[in-house]
Amino acid sequence: MTDVAITTKSQTRAVVRLRNWTVYFGACAFVGFALFPLYMMITTSVKTDQQAFAWPPVWVFTPNFNAYYNALFVFGGRGVGHYLMNSLLVTVASSALAVFLGAMAAYGLARFRFLGNRDIAFFILSTRFAPPIGFIVPIYLMATRSGLLDSPIALIIVYTSMNLSLATWLLRGFFLEIPIEIEEAALVDGYTRWQIFLRVALPLVRPGLAATAILSAILSWNEFLFASIIAPGNAATIPVFLSGFSASMNIDWAEYMAVGTMAILPIMLFTLLLQRHLVRGLTFGAVR
Amino acid sequence: MAAAKQADRRTAFLLIAPAMLVLLGVNVYPFLYALYISAHTYTLGRPTPPRYIGLFNYSDLLEDDRFLNALLVSFKFVTLAVSIEFLLGIGLAFLFSARLRGLATLRKLAILPIMVMPLASGLIWFYILNENFGALNWFAILLGSPERIRFLTGDPHALLSLVLADAWQWIPFVMLVMYAALQSIPEYVYEAAKMDGLTGWQTFLRVTLPLLAPAIWVVVILRAVDAFRMIELIYLMTRGGPGGATETLSWYIYSTGFLNQDLGYAAAQAVVMMIVVTIIAQIFVRRLEYREAK
Numbered sequence: 001m002t003d004v005a006i007t008t009k010s011q012t013r014a015v016v017r018l019r020n021w022t023v024y025f026g027a028c029a030f031v032g033f034a035l036f037p038l039y040m041m042i043t044t045s046v047k048t049d050q051q052a053f054a055w056p057p058v059w060v061f062t063p064n065f066n067a068y069y070n071a072l073f074v075f076g077g078r079g080v081g082h083y084l085m086n087s088l089l090v091t092v093a094s095s096a097l098a099v100f101l102g103a104m105a106a107y108g109l110a111r112f113r114f115l116g117n118r119d120i121a122f123f124i125l126s127t128r129f130a131p132p133i134g135f136i137v138p139i140y141l142m143a144t145r146s147g148l149l150d151s152p153i154a155l156i157i158v159y160t161s162m163n164l165s166l167a168t169w170l171l172r173g174f175f176l177e178i179p180i181e182i183e184e185a186a187l188v189d190g191y192t193r194w195q196i197f198l199r200v201a202l203p204l205v206r207p208g209l210a211a212t213a214i215l216s217a218i219l220s221w222n223e224f225l226f227a228s229i230i231a232p233g234n235a236a237t238i239p240v241f242l243s244g245f246s247a248s249m250n251i252d253w254a255e256y257m258a259v260g261t262m263a264i265l266p267i268m269l270f271t272l273l274l275q276r277h278l279v280r281g282l283t284f285g286a287v288r
Numbered sequence: 289m290a291a292a293k294q295a296d297r298r299t300a301f302l303l304i305a306p307a308m309l310v311l312l313g314v315n316v317y318p319f320l321y322a323l324y325i326s327a328h329t330y331t332l333g334r335p336t337p338p339r340y341i342g343l344f345n346y347s348d349l350l351e352d353d354r355f356l357n358a359l360l361v362s363f364k365f366v367t368l369a370v371s372i373e374f375l376l377g378i379g380l381a382f383l384f385s386a387r388l389r390g391l392a393t394l395r396k397l398a399i400l401p402i403m404v405m406p407l408a409s410g411l412i413w414f415y416i417l418n419e420n421f422g423a424l425n426w427f428a429i430l431l432g433s434p435e436r437i438r439f440l441t442g443d444p445h446a447l448l449s450l451v452l453a454d455a456w457q458w459i460p461f462v463m464l465v466m467y468a469a470l471q472s473i474p475e476y477v478y479e480a481a482k483m484d485g486l487t488g489w490q491t492f493l494r495v496t497l498p499l500l501a502p503a504i505w506v507v508v509i510l511r512a513v514d515a516f517r518m519i520e521l522i523y524l525m526t527r528g529g530p531g532g533a534t535e536t537l538s539w540y541i542y543s544t545g546f547l548n549q550d551l552g553y554a555a556a557q558a559v560v561m562m563i564v565v566t567i568i569a570q571i572f573v574r575r576l577e578y579r580e581a582k
Contacts, residue, residue: 023386027394030380034398034460037412040423044415055421101307108303112296120304122573127315129569131517133538134562137545137555138321139314161314164307193299222405224520229546239407243523253415260408271403275396279468282402286506286576287465288472 041264045257052253067254071262080241080259087221087237087263090152094159095216099209101160102167107197109168110175111183121172125284128165132225143230150235158226163216166284170215173285174208175201211277214270221267238263319562326556332549345556355557357532358540365447365536366515369454373511376455377462378504384463385470395467399460406457410524413453414440417525446526446534453521458514462507469503470496502579509572513565537561 044052046063071080109121139158140149148154178201186200187193202209224239231237242259274281280288326345328338349355384395401409416423417439425436439449473496481491519538522528528535528543535543541561545554 020386020388023383023388023391026380026383027391027398030383030459031394031398034401034456037409037416037456038400038404040416041408041412053421055426057421057423057426101310104303105307108300112300112303114297114300118577120308122577124307124311125576126566126569126573127311129513129565129572130315130319131513131538131558131561131565133517133519133541134322134558134565135315135318136542137325137551137558138318140545141325141551142318142321157310158314161310164311168307193296197303218403222403222407224405224407224523225542239405239520242405242407242411256411257415260405260411264404264408267403267405268400271400272396278399279465282461283465283503283506283510287469287503 038264041257042261045254045261047254049252049254052257067252067258068262070252071255071258080238080262083236083238083241084262086152086231086235090155090159090227090237091217091220093152093156094220095163095213097156097160098163098167098216099171099213102164102212103171103202103205103209104197105164105168106171107175107201110172111180111201121168124165124168126165127161128169128284132162136225136229139226140229148230150231150233152231152235154230155227155235155237158230159220159223162223162226163219166219166281167212167216169284170212170281171205171208173280174205178204207277211274211281214274215281218267218270221263322555322558322562325552326559328552330550330552330555332546332551338552341552345553346560348553349556349560354532354535354540358535358537361447361532361534362516362536362538365450365454365518365534366512368447369451369458369515370508370511372451372455373458373462374504374508377459377507378466380459380463381466381470384467395463399464401457402461402464404457406518406520407524409453409457410521413449413456413521414525417449440526441530443530443533446530450521450525450534453525454515454518458511462511465503465507466500469500473499505572505575509568513568516561516565516568 043063045067046065047058047061048064048066051058051061073079105124109117143149143154146154182204183196183200186196191200221237222239223237224243227237227240228243231240238259242256242263271278325338327340327342329341329345330338380398384391384398417425419425419436419438419440422439424439425433428437429435437445439445477495477499478491481495486494516536517538518536519542522534522536522539523542526534528539537557538561541554541557544550544557
């Protein structure tokens with residue numbers, strides 16, 4: 001990547017300017033492509049029913065917020081708030097558990113030498129690749145047998161396990177980065193191993209804990225397949241609620257888009273918060 | 289000293305055991321259970337107990353045209369989606385690496401789709417691609433298409449629409465990761481290449497690309513595995529139609545198990561899928577293990 005800023009004298013200013021404009025044009029075109037569907041979702045959520053269905057599509061209109069009101073307080077007799085709360089409960093509980101259990105395992109793997117250490121680490125990583133659809137039949141039967149079908153507990157357990165490989169791998173990397181001398185000093189000071197883990201090591205990887213928690217939360221919040229099978233009714237989360245859309249004959253576009261908007265806006269904010277560790281998290285620490 | 293070592297081992301065990309227990313319970317045990325179910329006829333919601341039939345479900349698979357079709361559709365979808373995402377993503381990573389004012393802000397906007405709930409992106413694209421009132425058809429006609437395009441019910445169209453929706457979400461991911469990888473290449477490497485008299489193209493092929501290789505591996509494998517398991521877009525946009533043209537393996541398993549209630553057969557398909565994914569995953573894990581060992 002030669003820099004546009006560093007130019008040889010033989011290059012005329014016109015060429016540089018042309019190149020810059022091409023870069024701007026390409027970047028803007030792509031950003032337009034990336035944002036257009038989000039724009040459509042948000043604008044449709046403030047259309048009336050007729051406007052949402054209109055041909056040709058209505059581009060200029062006065063926004064109204066009936067769809068939000070209906071989604072929150074009217075929709076099918078039970079507002080979408082119930083499903084938002086289900087999602088929130090499952091998301092918070094499963095990411096907290098995943099971060100906690102993951103941090104423990106990561107610390108154990110990063111700081112203790114024992115036979116099979118690396119095998120365990122790579123086994124945990126490989127669970128990331130197992131396709132959920134491969135487990136869906138047994139998990140469904142297990143949930144039915146244990147009476148946990150359509151309960152948030154089943155989802156919390158499944159999502160915790162889903163996020164554990166991410167949590168363990170990311171945090172293992174963060175633990176390996178802190179200089180071991182700090183912990184050795186604590187050991188000399190008479191701290192036990194557990195005290196060192198809880199009071200010395202954990203605070204040092206706080207950015208890692210935050211990144212892991214946010215990424216786990218996003219994955220749990222967005223998960224659809226398990227939720228649709230083991231939490232189809234009362235415990236349904238937001239994606240399950242949204243999926244009911246394709247089955248309903250009387251599609252109310254504006255209301256579904258309102259729910260969709262409410263489901264993705266919190267995540268957008270999280271993504272902006274996460275910027276610093278986003279790449280590291282998304283690639284399991286392989287790329288920084 | 290020996291006592292301390294033993295205590296250490298106990299601590300390590302206690303630290304790792306809870307996570308391992310969860311993974312054994314929710315990953316390993318269900319996989320074994322799936323193997324067990326796959327050797328039975330097992331119909332959802334029927335009171336008769338499952339009946340042992342050995343490998344019959346697997347021999348059925350070999351003669352099942354829908355299964356072979358699903359494998360093919362999955363292969364088409366993964367290859368198309370991942371290659372488009374990769375090529376455009378890496379191109380954009382270079383584009384966004386230009387040092388121009390305002391590009392950083394544009395880059396932050398461009399990655400917003402990554403975190404959108406896949407089901408919500410299915411909903412948006414279903415709306416945009418709708419034949420009767422979708423915005424994309426409006427653009428198509430504006431650009432001179434003689435009639436409305438059947439984006440979701442036409443034969444190659446439906447699969448391409450899924451690729452479009454998938455690419456919308458994941459090009460930014462490839463771009464983001466490759467951008468980070470590009471930034472991590474130190475400036476002096478390029479200076480050295482310049483001193484050695486390499487042309488821009490030679491620098492790209494012999495310097496930049498080899499340095500990007502590890503990141504490329506990570507991105508391609510992650511994308512391939514995730515595209516293979518993708519189900520949300522199909523659920524919302526095409527439901528496997530028209531005539532099986534978008535019925536991927538994931539969708540076929542889902543519909544066998546939970547739309548046709550044939551759990552035994554679905555489990556057999558799932559086992560085959562797990563084996564395929566495990567092979568791909570092993571390549572990834574082995575490479576990482578190798579790099580760590582170095």
